[in-house]
Amino acid sequence: MPCILAVCEQSEGKLKKVAGEVASEALRQGQASGLPVVAVTIGPGAPSAAAALAPFGVESAGAIEGASVASYSGEAYAAALAAVAQAKGAALVLLGATSFARDLLGRLGALLSSSPASDCIALSFANGAFRARRPVYAGKAILTVGFKATPALASLRPNVFSATKVAGKTTRVETIAAAAAPAKCARRTGRVDAGGGKLELTEAEVIVSGGRGLKTPENFAKLIEPLAAALGGAVGASRAVVDAGWRPHGEQVGQTGKTVAPKLYVACGISGAIQHLAGMRTARTIVAINKDREAPIFKVADYGIVGDVDEVLPALTEQAKALRAAH
């Protein structure tokens, strides 16, 4: 019986934020295509993560566990997921476009002889076939592709597809024994958390980014971090300040950094170079603060303030804090 397989990323029993987005989009495509949806979680903690899908209206889920997936390995996880996709007769397999999918989507494509569509911003179903829309050329164009092979494979850009809660559903969780891993695997031997509890840029709803206009590394701590905290957001940076060693590469937004689609993106002292825009063009609302009225960022920003970061950011931080306190 063909179905839609929603691969819901989890770690030690806790669903990742994008997992709800993947589950909800799978259910929407299920309604459009008439296909039933099966969600799957994989690795240690898979059963409790699968059970946690009920609020998204997932009624049937598989929890893939076993010796081959007890410790993380891209080869082993891809082999196990491909086996489940075949066993369930999946017509469409969806993942969230996080580093998890960057390690698995290509492998699944080779194992299932299908060309995946990565980092999609829209899916559709018409006359019996799925299609995907995805940014290419660093978001400077949008490509629409069709799938000639089955299953169709796609990863969904985080923060773009809405995760919708559905009341009164319980998830029937079936445990699935993971298929054997290939003989040669890359095994994960270590993992160091980079900055505990720091909001991950690609998952943050609000991002406050600083550029060379901050003039000194200290101004990031003095002006950017307090504003990010006041807005409950994460800190981003342009390549100029990352290359200057002011901020870690993990905070770089843009062509050779991260691509983010937050609800609100505040660009401070950033000129708006094409390679920076590539990473944040799909933010829902963009605010720019720059002393140069002609800075390119103002052409993309929904709202701009022409002014000096030293003067504008402290005022914005104070008044944003007061606003949140009042609500």
Add this chain to the structure above:
Amino acid sequence: MKITVCVKRVPSTAARIRIGADGRSIDEAGVEFVLNPYDEYAVEEALRICEKTAPPGEATVLCFGPDAVTKELRNCLAMGVHAALHVPAPAGDAAARDPLATAQVIAAAIRGAAGGPPDLILFGRQAVDDDGALVGLMVATLLGLPAVPDVTKLTMGAGAVTVEREVEGAVETYEVPLPCVVTAHKGLNDPRLPNMKGIMAAKKKTITTAAAAAAAPASTIESLELPPERKGGRIVGEGAAAVPELLRLLRQEANAL
């Protein structure tokens, strides 16, 4: 130690993108094509490993694409790569825009290459035209090789390599048995620029042309469009005095707070 590096020719990241007449590809008129930025890290890493192994290793660069790719291959030879293999794809060939077909052609070229299978195959993290981040791991899986993507640190060991990759909020370490595949991310190294000696030496190196390979694409390209224009924004005001109005708009108009 034999290393193969797969490279792609792509429009420069500063190129203005215009949609071509077919509505499915870009208008290439006036567009500058360059070696994919992430592939430079892969070429540099191959050269560094070759220089560090005794006897020195040998790096070969491979590209599946139109005849114009010889410019990028020549560039890699000038950086110090020892040999180059061009797998011809007629311009506009659908296979070259399909991840699975591209991976099948590259895997076949590597299997069939004279001198036997390489110990290490390096790719860029992604190509900045299709932004797929797929071909490296697809080739690894087709060849039955272990692989790690988006690598920012690589240490050669005996019969294995230790690599690091950044994930959300953490840095992971992997042990990978050779032969294997790694895709290169920014931060892995600082790519060298070809010097005069390299450019002269490159002239004496050959670019072998493999037989044209056929592979059926597993996807169809329906359309290529420019993103919807962001509706014109406006400057709310100047200096700190504009902050109250900005916050009001963000709350009431943009519903962003």
